[in-house]
Amino acid sequence: MEIINNASLKQLNTFGVDASAKHLTEIHNLEDIEALLEWKAQNDLPCLLLGGGSNLLFKNDYQGLVAKICLAGxxxxxxxxxxxxxxxxxxxxxxxxxxxxxxxxxxxxxxxxxxxxxxxxxxxxxxxxxxxxxxxxxxxxxxxxxxxxxxxxxxxxxxxxxxxxxxxxxxxxxxxxxxxxxxxxxxxxxxxxxxxxxxxxxxxxxxxxxxxxxxxxxxxxxxLPDPAKIGNGGSFFKNPVLSLDDWEAIKANHPNIPGYPQNAVLAGGTELANGAMKTSAAWLIDSCGWKGHRKGDAGVSDMHALVIVNHANATGAELWAVAQEIMASVEDKFGVLLEAEPRVVL
Ligand SMILES: Cc1cc2nc3c(=O)[nH]c(=O)nc-3n(C[C@H](O)[C@H](O)[C@H](O)COP(=O)(O)OP(=O)(O)OC[C@H]3O[C@@H](n4cnc5c(N)ncnc54)[C@H](O)[C@@H]3O)c2cc1C
Missing domain, CATH: 3.30.465.10 (Uridine Diphospho-n-acetylenolpyruvylglucosamine Reductase; domain 3)
Structure with missing residues (x-):
């Protein structure tokens, strides 16, 4: 198992964030997995498993070992x-x-x-x-x-x-x-x-x-914008699942809000007595005027309100700041807490 020190992750995440990893390796076979186990036993550092990097936002440089999974067949x-x-x-x-x-x-x-x-x-x-x-x-x-x-x-x-x-x-x-x-x-x-x-x-x-x-x-x-042309991680937020009561309260003020009936169980297992409604995160974000927003190199796609984009050299922290502003404005306008879909690596 070859280890590269202070490796750039820019080509290894679809946001194109130029974070670095203290150590980087690739896992191709069983021997590499065994070597990884050994490395973990000998080093008191975190280890992050990486696939295509299309659902990860590196907010900072990673102070451990990034193991890119390349198992084939x-x-x-x-x-x-x-x-x-x-x-x-x-x-x-x-x-x-x-x-x-x-x-x-x-x-x-x-x-x-x-x-x-x-x-x-x-x-x-x-x-x-x-x-x-x-x-x-x-x-x-x-x-x-x-x-x-x-x-x-x-x-x-x-x-x-x-x-x-x-x-x-x-x-x-x-x-x-x-x-x-x-x-x-x-x-x-x-x-x-x-x-x-x-x-x-x-x-x-x-x-x-x-x-x-x-x-x-x-x-x-x-x-959807192509990550090969503009850095992004696809949908940045999950579609919120609301209790029927909450959904109806929002609908009273915003009659066009979309709703898709769901099983009455929220993520985490909470059962909702009166049923549940999934709504569209893209609709909520678009209603707050975010589509096409840009601050420096961090912004929101003009093709899709759910997609946060890196125009060139935005850092993970700048992209996350945009996500947080979006979450605050949606909560402010609709009382709905959005949840990020990608893993934010601190
Ligand atoms: C343009 C675009 C469109 C997208 N569209 C969709 C969509 O329609 N539907 C959808 O569900 N998602 C979508 N996504 C999100 C993403 O593609 C998926 O979540 C995908 O499965 C992530 O795969 P990855 O290999 O890139 O994972 P990574 O981003 O590398 O990792 C994601 C998570 O998986 C862990 N991980 C990776 N490999 C392994 C492994 N072998 N064993 C254990 N843990 C592992 C990582 O540690 C991390 O926590 C989209 C993303 C983009 C950029």
Whole structure:
């Protein structure tokens, strides 16, 4: 395991923040994982697991070891009458993996096309888009405990997936390294295509995983700024889930607020007696006039109010300051507390 000292992370995070890591290494195989365990036992420094850096905001330089997960390999592990079971290593690129399934006419993941990052990070926040989330097709994952070296297998129940949440995000960050994920992909597809931009492309055409994936890719490219052109981390805030009472109180003053009925359980397990409503964080932020805002090199995309952008040389602290101003203004106007979706590394 080669270690680089004082390494720049600029190319390793999609915000393009020029933070540095005291130490940086890459994990390619089992020997590297063993070396990482040894390094952790010998050094009293923190260790951060890094995939594609598309859901991390480095607020400062990182005073420990950043371990970039590069584990590779994917395989059709098994098939039965109902499912194709596909196993894929944690360091594989998520979108390339989705396209690999699509090219083989294996359905299930097509709506999750073009989400940046790696397979190993995908369960951390139960990635989702266009009516599908990872949990819908998840079978199991394997992870190494970085304290003990033990290998654990997690099934669906143990992952505690929720809306952009999981057991790993809430309990085990940097403690468990996800080495591989197995998906159960249905032989009888349940297409989700009731979205403007997807519906039209597929009108009068027999749907296929590839057609839907292609439509989702065009849709995403038209709606979201490309991190290769302008630094960003996709949606910066989760869509808030409100009690029905709170939602109705806001609606009385803001009749256009969108609402999508939810199961009456908030993240964290709080049950709401009268039901719950998810609203749109983008709508709340746009209503406060943030779209296109710019302060120095930190700002809000003019394509999408949920996306905080780095025009060139903004620091993580400057981007986080914009996020905090947005949160304060939304709370002030609507009484709603926004929650950041990316991990903010202090
Ligand atoms: C333009 C853009 C669009 C996006 N669109 C979506 C979207 O539609 N839906 C959605 O859900 N998300 C979206 N995201 C967010 C992001 O792509 C996902 O969260 C993705 O899964 C992050 O993967 P990553 O490899 O980049 O993770 P990183 O940012 O590198 O890491 C994220 C977290 O996972 C941990 N981690 C990484 N790898 C491992 C591993 N192998 N084992 C254990 N922990 C690990 C890290 O420590 C960190 O806590 C978008 C981001 C961008 C930039």
């Amino acid at each position: 994917k395989d059709i592990a098994e098939e039965d009458n109902d499912f194709t079971y596909v196993s894929v290593a944690g360091g594989e690129n998520w979108h390339d993996f989705v396209r690999w399934t699509v090219e083989q006419d294996i359905a299930g993941l097509e709506n999750l096309s073009l989400i940046p990052g790696t397979v190993g990070a995908a369960p951390i926040q139960n990635i989702g888009a266009y009516g599908v989330e990872l949990a819908d097709h998840f079978q199991s994952l394997q992870a190494v405990d970085l304290e003990t070296g033990n290998i654990h297998e997690f099934d669906l129940l143990h992952c505690q997936f929720g809306y952009r949440e999981s057991f790993f995000k809430s309990q085990t960050l940097d403690k468990l390294l996800i080495t591989s994920v197995t998906f159960a992909l249905p032989k009888k597809p349940n297409w989700k295509m009731d979205y403007a931009g997807v519906r039209e492309v597929l009108e009068g055409v027999e749907p296929s995983a590839k057609l839907i994936s292609d439509a989702i890719i065009s849709l995403r490219m038209s709606k």
